[in-house]
Amino acid sequence: MSHLTDLPPWAAALVCGLLLIGAATTFIGSLGLLRLPDFYARLHAPTIATSGGTILICLASILCFAVLQSRWVFHEVLIIFFMTVTTPVTLMLLGQATLYRDRFENRPGVPRKSRPSGSKIEE
């Protein structure tokens, strides 16, 4: 967009801030993949990028184009909605697959499968 210079200063500052914080959040989410110790902990890192990062960047986009075209722009809300609804599906699939494998291999520290109803679970 070559009209970006038409943004009034307050909007430009706000859009910049949102974009920078959003990008930083996404970066930290990816950094978590490197730093966290095991697979289950790493499951948490990408959700930062998809919830925090996406929402902030989409807000910046809404604000920027709403001010530029001086009308309400809402279709970025759809991006936020679909990201929030679809990411859990992948994460749950990954989590359950790992849980299944770890139980199969009898890895220590992984909770056993709860027994079928009838027998009590002892702590």
Place this chain on the structure above:
Amino acid sequence: MRTWFPYPLLSVALLLMWLLLSQSVTPGSILLGLIVSTVLAWVTLKLKPARSRLNRWSRIAGFILRATGDVIRSNIAVTLIILRARRRAVAAGFMTLGIDLEDENALALLACVLTATPGTAWLEYDRRQKILLIHVLDIENEELWRKTIRRYAADLKEIFE
């Protein structure tokens, strides 16, 4: 009415999505959106999803607000944990808790909220024993998580059942 619009909420949501995507509210796009949403609702009928009734509309706004607040708070918390991960070991762990939800859609919504919240990941739900297994990034606050999830479950129970 039911034969034409088997899923009124879904049809309205699809129509809204159509209008948002086409970014116009001219009669033409409304008509096209109506056709698309009605046809897609019929297609959904073939998939036979579990039907549930929404009872307390007033609770929904509160639920969304609380979930958003929790997502923001735990975003910040998890960011701090990751940044400090070099210096301090991460105390992550599994956690089981019993929740009493029957409705499939309510469970799906709870799973979405819990997974969208950084710091909690939904792993498994045993429907017979009603025991939920999740993984949390800071197991030190186990009681707090327990309380939060119980509250979500109670809210969803009121909305859906």
